Each structure stands twice: as structure tokens, then as C-alpha cells.
Amino acid sequence: MEKEVYSLCFMCSVRCPIKVLVKDGQVKWIEGNPHVAGMEGSLCPRGAAGISLLYDDQRVKSPLIRVGERGSGHWRKASWDEALDMVGNKLKEIIDKYGGHSVVLGERTQLATHVSKTFLKAIGSPNHFTHDALCKGSVNTACRSLFGYTDAQMSMDYKNAKHIILYGRNLFESVEVKVVNNTMAALENGAKLTYIDPRVTVTATKAHRYLMIRPGTDLALNYALIHVILKENLYDAAYVDKWVLGLKELQEFVNDYTPEWAEKETGIPAGTIVDLAREVSRDKPSVIFHFGYRGANHPNEIYMRRSIMILNSLMGSVEAKGGFFFKKGPGEEGGKPARKLVEQKFPKIEVPRFDKVGTKDFPLPDPAHGVGQMLAPAILNEDPYPIKALIAFRFDPLMSIPDTNQTKKALDKLDLIVAIDINYSDIAWYSDVILPESTYLERTDCLQQANGLKPQMFLRRQAVEPRYDTREGAMILKQIGERLGIEKYFPYNSMEELVKWQLEGTGFKLSDFDAKGFVAYGKKQIFWDRLNGIKFKTPSGKIEFKSSLLEKAGFDSFPPYEPMPSPSEDQFRLVVGRNALHTHVSTQNNPYLNELCPENEVWINEEKAAKLGIGDGALVEVSSSVGSGKMKAKVSDLIHPEAAFMLHGFGHESEKAGRSYGKGVSDAVLQENISDKIGGSPALHETFVSIKPA
Secondary structure (H helix, E strand, C coil), X not given: CEEEEEEECCCCCCCCEEEEEEECCEEEEEEECCCCCCCCCCCCHHHHCHHHHHCCCCCCCCCEEECCCCCCCCEEECCHHHHHHHHHHHHHHHHHHHCHHHEEEEECCCCCHHHHHHHHHHHCCCCEEEHHHHHHHHHXXXXXXXXXXXXXXXXXXXHHCCXXXXXXXXXXXXXXXXXXXXXXXXXXXXXXXXXXXXXXXXXXXXXXXXXCCCCCCHHHHHHHHHHHHHHCCCCCHHHHHHHEECHHHHHHHHHHCCHHHHHHHHCCCHHHHHHHHHHHHHCCCCEEECCCXXXXXXXXXXHHHHHHHHHHHHCCCECCCCCEEECECXXXXXCCCCCCHHHCCCCCCCCCCCCCECCCCXXXXXXXXXXXXXXXXXXXXXXXXXXXXXXXXXXXXXXXXXXXXXXXXXXXXXXEEEXXXXXXXXXXXXXXXXXXXXXHHHCCCCCEEECECCCEEECCCCCCCCCCCCECHHHHHHHHHHHCXXXXXXXCCCHHHHHHHHHCCCCCCHHHHCCXXXXXXXXXXXXXXXXXXXXXXXXXXXXXXXXXXXXXXXXXXXXXXXXXXXXXXXXXXXXXXXXXXXXXXXXXXXXXXXXXXCCCEEEEEHHHHHHHCCCCCCEEEEECCCCEEEEEEEEECCECCCEEEEECCCCEXXXXXXXXXXXXXXXXXXXXXXXXXXXXXXXCCCCXXXXXXX
């Protein structure tokens, strides 16, 4: 028997809509949902490898309880009741002694995140954080400082853009299918693409203009672009006069940041900077200076991301066709969104967060995501209080948070580590209990409220029965909650019941998703009236170049530029990124994807490599102040001499992930744990490394 199931991919965080072909209970084919504009049946390599994840015999197949030392790989199989009872009893013991706030839950943001937050609120813990904090916390804060919206509440009209400028946003390797398809459509219609990066990526090869910038100096480039745009009156004067606060202060600030000054800092010729400013201005307002997907590079990250959004604002591209737009929700069409468990009433939590977000230490980062890189310092220093338990929900702090050795020392102080995961991740390998989650093809999930130019709602539907003794994450948390006496906050006994509860009041029912996998609140795209109808959420109701958010917290809107130091002759600035075949740290053991990309290499410039006696393909030792590892060198003239590049996500220590175990080096082992103290992101490109023949 054959059937087609409309669902959502979860091989990365994008959640592309998919159509799954099932025959006799087996998944035979996955493709992009043909009913969704921009998908046209397309799927990226990771999405296609979803079948391989489903049938992987190296998945976690049942609950496991550790019987040896942490990280030793000694486990015993357990029933769900035994494993859940153990976790529940241990958590109760910890909560009774230290309080609910001694429990931290970190996760990769997902459709069930509202369930995770509910669990913590019910036990009295404020300590929820997500991988978003480590990826784009400073982008979030920068957006709020200018517009009052988070980055997640904004998006881009790629298809109608006339010029797209990308700062290391490696669009054609860190793939979002709809974005790539719409960008290609724009390029075919005559749009220009400018790409800025210390390394020649696939995206660089598709660009009309590629700029090999000195690593870490993007902010200097942007200040010079703003200087030219204001000096030559290239901005959208009517738009800026109507919607911008602080233009005069910005003009005074950038007066000395000339293209000639920027050339010395960035290595980009002054004439090229002037030409780019003039060319982009001719295409306004259908211009996208991309504010970045991962904005976690340097301690000044918030100002770099603010400078990108200032450029967009000067072009009048915010809420413009072919530019940026604010995502429109069901309310714009008179509808209601799906309910979330976190909207219930909970006991008041009086203690601060473990990462001190909302205090003088981190006054501005978004508490919805936190500052995850503070996990290890908080545990080690017991500041602001002792942390005793960690629940890692498809999130791996050992490979995602800088300075793995420091993180291990912190984890060793915990009384309980629980991993809810599909794979033998490094944190699962280091945990006390593994509670195996069903894959996205084996489970129905919470609803996705997909706001945008057309507000919609999507459903991830179960395509096949679980192959092993696994459960849905939202059910696992509910069942732990039952053992803690907080079951009243989880009013469902199955995922279908939870989805039906979420749909109450929306006007939609479960069967409405059968035909296409989604429902729409309206038919037309919604752009706000650029003359009078843009609804900025800042106190002034305008785009705040001079930011009330920053100034009230004691930070300058326009601090002086600090030159980016160069590494010494025998060192490199470590730069990390992704390719089209892997998602962060979660897919390296996938049979299909591992075969195509089994390990990472370190890219170094050929002239510097020659001086160090390193040949292409040679085994080298890469070391920093906090760690080291051995990997192969990729010697090339396609990378700036100051930079050393490596793919994120390799160097796994989990032996049961047999294909990826010991392959390559983890960037987290090498990275120093440095933060943007204003925006909240870690500074992942702030570490210098030495490279020598192994």
C-alpha cells in the first residue's frame, strides 16, 4: 500500500515543507512540498539524507543508563519506565535540595520548544537556552535596537531583489531551499550579488563581485559605505526623513571613516568601496544587505550587525518589495495563532537566570534564547547559584560551546546529565541517561506558526511507525513531568491530542492539513504602507540609529571603531563555517552525508603554508591557548593569509557514532570562550591558532 504524507523536514533548523512517499510502511522517497512556492519539489542533500537517518543502525535504539565513568561508553539498556523513574527521582532530589533553578535545559530550537519552556517554568527554573543564542544572539539584539523586532520576526524578499550583499552568508552551501531558489530567480532576472568573505566559497563563485576582506574588518567596510552614501546623498531621503531617528548623529560619527581609511583596515581598495555604494544606491529600495544567519564572530558583533541594518535603512529597503519585511501574523488577517503550553499561568520565578541575562552582566540579550556560552562558567563558579542538572534536548554543548575542555570540567560537577537525542552525540556519550527521540519521519510534532508575507500554519505529520523503542520529545518531557507532580501543565496524552489542543480557537482542524500539509490565513502578500503604515516597535516608533535600547543600558549607539589586530607571522585567525552536506554537529555520522564529507580540513593560504613547510593534504597540528588537534591541511590561494578556515561539527568523541568518531577536529576544542557582552553571541572568530606539521 502506498501513501503520500505532507510533513516538515528536520535535518536542519529551516524545516522545509516536504512530501514523503511511503510504501508498505517504509519511506521510499522524500521531496520538497510541490504546493509551497519556492520549493518546487526541491530538497537539499541533508533533506534527501533523511531516509538514511531513519534507517541508520547507529541511532540510539532504546533508553540507556550509564554504568561506567562519564564518557567511557559503558551503558545498559533500560525500559522507559525505569529510565524515566530514574530521571524523575534524581531531579526531584536535586530540586528539593537546591531548588528548581538548579536545573538547566538547553536545546536546538524546535517546534516543541514551548513544551521545554513549560517544563522549566513548572519546576520553577528560568534556565532555558537555545542554540540560537550561540548562533545569532547579537543579530537578535541588533535588530531589536533598531526596529524593536527580533531577527526571527524579519525576513527578505529575495526573489524581487535587485542587489543582494552577503557578509560571509554562504548562501549556496549553508542551504535554505526556498531562499536559494528565490535568489537564483532574482539573479536570472538581472539582480546583482556581492559577496564579502576572507575565503572563496561556492557563493563567492556565483557572485558578480567578490571581496576578499581581511578577517574581522567588515564593520570598517560598512562605516566607509555609510560615509559615501551620506556624503553623496545616495540614500532614500524621503524614507529616512519619515522613519529614521539619529541620522545627524550618524553623519557626524562616520565623517572620518573614509574609504581610504577603510582600505588600510580591510584591504579592499577605496575605489571599490565607492563603486559598491553608488551601484547599490541605484537599485534602492530593492536591496538586501543580509544581516546574517550566524552572527557570532567578534566582541563588537552587535555593531557589525547594526551597521548592516543601518545600510538597509538608508536604502529604504525595510518593508519594501525586494528588500526586508516584517513577518505578518494571523492577526493581520483577523485570525488567531496556534496555542502554546507556555501561555499558561505558572508560579512566579524570583531568581535570575544562570547566564545573568537581564542583569547588569548581560542586560540586553534576549531571554527567549539566553547566553549559552555562560553555561560552563556558571557551573564552575556556582554563580549566581549552584547548577546541578542539565537536560540536553538535541543540543550538544561539548561541540557547540567554545572551549570543550572547560565545558567538560563543568559537566563533571553536575549531579545529573540527561540527553534527549536521536543520535549518539558527544553530550549523549557523556550523559548519565539517554532518552531516545523518534526521528521527524516517525512522529507528529507541534504546529509551526509560519508568519511571513502570507501568514500560514504547517504540520509535521508522522509518516511511519518508530523503528526502535523511541518516543516524541514532547511526550518524554510530559512523562518526566508526571514523575515530578507537574502533569497539569501538559494537557495531552498523545501528540495528536496536543496538536488538537493547539488548534482550538484558530478555526482550523487537523484534517485541514491533509491536502497540502499547511493552511493559509489569507491569499495576498501583506506589505505595510511605506508612507504611514510601518509599525516599528521601538519607543519612538521609528528606526533608531541612535538606540534607546542601547543608550538606556549604558552603551553607545556609535562607539569608535577599534582596529582588528592581525595574528603574528606564525599564527592565523580561526574562521569556521558550514557546507551544504552537514548541519552543525548533528549529521556527520549520517551514512549518506558521511560518505560525501567524512572529515574537515584546515584551509591555509599557500604562501604562509610554504613558509611553514606545510603541503596540501599534509597532517598538521592546530593549537590554540585552550586546545589542540590533528587534521589535514588544504593549501590554497583562495583564502586570506591571516585566516585559517575549518568546517564546524567534526572531531566527534562518541565511539558508537562509528563513521564520524575521531574524524577531523572540533572547532569548539580550539575556540576561546569570548563573548559580545552587549549583543550576547560568542566571538567564534576571536581565537588565534598556530599550525605546524604533525
